[in-house]
Amino acid sequence: MTNSILNAIKNLFSKPATIDYPFEKSPKNKEARGIILFEEESCIWCLKCEDVCPPGAILFTQNRENFEYTYHYNPYLCIYCSECVRACPDKARALSQCDELSPPSDDKNMNDKWFALEKEALSSKDECKELKKTKRENSDVPQQSTE
Amino acid sequence: MKLAKEPINIEDIRAKITEFYDSSIWHFVCINGLFENDELEIQWSFTKIGAKDEWKVFYAKVPENYLLPSLSDILPTAKMYEGELRDLLGANFEGSVKGMFIEVDGLENPLRIKR
Amino acid sequence: MSKTINIPLGSQHIALLEPVRFSFECENEKIIGVEADVGYVHRGVELACTTKFKFKQVGYVVARVCGLCAIIHSTCYTLAVEELMELEVPKKASYLRLIANELDRVHSHLLCLSHTAENAGFEALFMRTMKDRELVMETQEAMTGNRVQFDYVSIGGVNKDISVEIEGSMRSKLALLKQKVAEIEELFLNNWSLSLKYKGVGVITKESAYRCSVLGPLARASGVDFDVRNESDYLPYAELGFKSIVMQDGDIHARNIVRLKEIFESIRLIEAALDGMPDGDIASKVRGTPEGESYMRVEAPRGECFYYLKASKGQYLDRVRIKTPTFGSVPGMIEALKGQNYADVAAIVASFDPCLSCTAR
Numbered sequence: 001m002t003n004s005i006l007n008a009i010k011n012l013f014s015k016p017a018t019i020d021y022p023f024e025k026s027p028k029n030k031e032a033r034g035i036i037l038f039e040e041e042s043c044i045w046c047l048k049c050e051d052v053c054p055p056g057a058i059l060f061t062q063n064r065e066n067f068e069y070t071y072h073y074n075p076y077l078c079i080y081c082s083e084c085v086r087a088c089p090d091k092a093r094a095l096s097q098c099d100e101l102s103p104p105s106d107d108k109n110m111n112d113k114w115f116a117l118e119k120e121a122l123s124s125k126d127e128c129k130e131l132k133k134t135k136r137e138n139s140d141v142p143q144q145s146t147e
Numbered sequence: 148m149k150l151a152k153e154p155i156n157i158e159d160i161r162a163k164i165t166e167f168y169d170s171s172i173w174h175f176v177c178i179n180g181l182f183e184n185d186e187l188e189i190q191w192s193f194t195k196i197g198a199k200d201e202w203k204v205f206y207a208k209v210p211e212n213y214l215l216p217s218l219s220d221i222l223p224t225a226k227m228y229e230g231e232l233r234d235l236l237g238a239n240f241e242g243s244v245k246g247m248f249i250e251v252d253g254l255e256n257p258l259r260i261k262r
Numbered sequence: 263m264s265k266t267i268n269i270p271l272g273s274q275h276i277a278l279l280e281p282v283r284f285s286f287e288c289e290n291e292k293i294i295g296v297e298a299d300v301g302y303v304h305r306g307v308e309l310a311c312t313t314k315f316k317f318k319q320v321g322y323v324v325a326r327v328c329g330l331c332a333i334i335h336s337t338c339y340t341l342a343v344e345e346l347m348e349l350e351v352p353k354k355a356s357y358l359r360l361i362a363n364e365l366d367r368v369h370s371h372l373l374c375l376s377h378t379a380e381n382a383g384f385e386a387l388f389m390r391t392m393k394d395r396e397l398v399m400e401t402q403e404a405m406t407g408n409r410v411q412f413d414y415v416s417i418g419g420v421n422k423d424i425s426v427e428i429e430g431s432m433r434s435k436l437a438l439l440k441q442k443v444a445e446i447e448e449l450f451l452n453n454w455s456l457s458l459k460y461k462g463v464g465v466i467t468k469e470s471a472y473r474c475s476v477l478g479p480l481a482r483a484s485g486v487d488f489d490v491r492n493e494s495d496y497l498p499y500a501e502l503g504f505k506s507i508v509m510q511d512g513d514i515h516a517r518n519i520v521r522l523k524e525i526f527e528s529i530r531l532i533e534a535a536l537d538g539m540p541d542g543d544i545a546s547k548v549r550g551t552p553e554g555e556s557y558m559r560v561e562a563p564r565g566e567c568f569y570y571l572k573a574s575k576g577q578y579l580d581r582v583r584i585k586t587p588t589f590g591s592v593p594g595m596i597e598a599l600k601g602q603n604y605a606d607v608a609a610i611v612a613s614f615d616p617c618l619s620c621t622a623r
Contacts, residue, residue, distance in 0.1 A: 148557075150557065170472040170473060171472060174475060176559070176566075176568055176585070177568055177570075177583070177585045177590075179570055179583050181572065181581050192557065194559075196488060196493075197492075198493065199493055199494070199495060200493060200494055200495065202557055204557075222475070223473065223474050223475075223593040224474060224475050224590050224593050224594075226593065227589060227590070227592055228585075235308070248301040248304040248622060249304065257306065257309055258308065258309060260309065260313065262312065262313045262578060
């Protein structure tokens with residue numbers, strides 16, 4: 001009986017266990033995993049990060065004229081596992097992870113744009129491979145005719 | 148890890164497991180099924196209680212749509228595994244009913260799809 | 263022959279956390295027959311693991327089968343693949359994997375105990391246990407980076423290391439947690455309406471536990487000393503001195519006490535692992551592709567989790583078979599429900615601790 005009276009008085013003077021959510025921000029741990037940052041100058045375009053990503057959040061599309069790659073990243077598909085950071089080779093180190101989470105967005109066409117980008121990534125790589133093969137065959141043929 | 152895999156004829160499976168299984172020595176783990184080269188392979192696996200990772204696996208290969216004998220009176224847990232394999236692989240165990248995971252008029256035998 | 267009626271405990275119910283449907287055949291409030299229907303959340307994980315994802319990515323897919331035992335699935339798959347590829351894992355990585363597994367066990371048992379308290383009508387204890395569980399969630403966030411789905415285990419080792427200040431904060435939080443759980447244990451042992459009124463209700467006898475191959479805390483509360491941690495060498499439990507906890511009665515009260523004492527044993531294992539942590543790398547390099555067959559099991563908070571893999575030298579696996587503990591315990595649960603009153607069913611189902619996302623993958 002005395003135990004319960006002592007507990008009641010102790011609880012009367014202690015702070016609540018919850019925080020006042022909209023008026024106070026929720027606490028963030030500095031070890032939390034967040035979105036991936038990309039440095040274009042150090043990248044060597046080996047495409048290993050695109051191979052390893054489990055949900056497919058990193059895509060590379062290829063330009064059909066000068067065969068250069070462009071990097072696309074979807075922070076809403078990313079699971080923050082940092083496999084891409086570990087897969088990037090030692091001489092490049094172009095990817096790193098910060099502790100910010102992806103911000104909320106109200107873009108209604110976000111899904112359609114990303115699905116179109118996936119198709120574009122596959123088709124642009126196939127077409128560039130074909131273009132390179134025909135270019136190499138065309139540059140071989142004139143040499144054979146002069147010999 | 149000690150693994151002992153033993154091939155067995157599908158007709159003798161009930162007699163063999165009734166003779167082998169003693170619930171204070173062996174622990175029944177799972178019934179497993181594979182589909183390769185148009186043949187089903189079913190595995191029954193047991194481990195020894197108290198020993199470090201000692202496995203005993205019986206396996207049998209049957210043509211697809213063969214009527215397989217059920218073990219649910221010797222091992223009550225086998226009823227759940229047989230129902231699951233009937234739904235997903237099409238392994239026709241005696242006394243099993245479709246509809247545990249997939250609806251009765253839904254997709255047929257999804258685990259037979261190869262890449 | 264008297265008349266019987268069928269009463270359902272439907273797929274949506276206040277006492278259930280996840281959808282499962284039972285249909286009871288009752289005669290004047292005593293249950294005579296039970297039919298169970300699991301499989302409401304089937305997502306086709308086994309097919310996805312062999313067709314859409316490569317073998318390095320399957321570890322992240324499989325962790326999302328269940329929310330409460332996520333790291334157990336990930337660890338079991340990784341151990342099976344490392345055996346197929348014959349990789350050596352550094353000793354420090356094994357110790358870190360053991361610490362993550364035991365932290366997961368502590369938070370899962372605290373969730374089950376708080377749900378039991380809510381079903382007994384004791385809502386203040388439910389909120390208080392959840393507040394104490396926040397200490398464990400903060401520890402997990404400091405160690406792995408996330409609170410529930412820690413993508414911590416990958417092929418070859420673990421992803422993140424422990425620094426000295428993280429270890430210090432872990433030790434102080436665990437010491438505080440031991441005091442709080444001791445207060446909760448005193449309530450469970452002495453309060454009538456919380457646990458003592460359920461002595462003799464929902465009993466699984468020792469013979470039926472052997473016959474139905476019941477797993478995990480359900481078996482250990484009925485007198486069957488069966489624990490995968492005693493029978494497997496892949497994680498260093500034997501070096502740290504592990505003892506399993508067994509009680510003889512088999513009713514709801516015995517299961518609650520087994521889970522409470524397992525929390526203390528897990529905290530002791532974590533502190534022993536932090537004391538004896540070896541030095542070294544946290545991961546080794548991965549080369550090649552897997553080939554062959556492998557069988558592996560690990561102890562989840564609810565029982566024994568089993569994986570079978572078959573591969574033949576490619577980037578994609580041939581067959582992945584997952585067996586989860588709740589799926590194997592369903593016949594045992596059906597045996598325990600026969601002969602009980604209908605009014606006790608909510609408390610009995612909560613004491614089995616069913617995880618339906620694991621059951622119907």
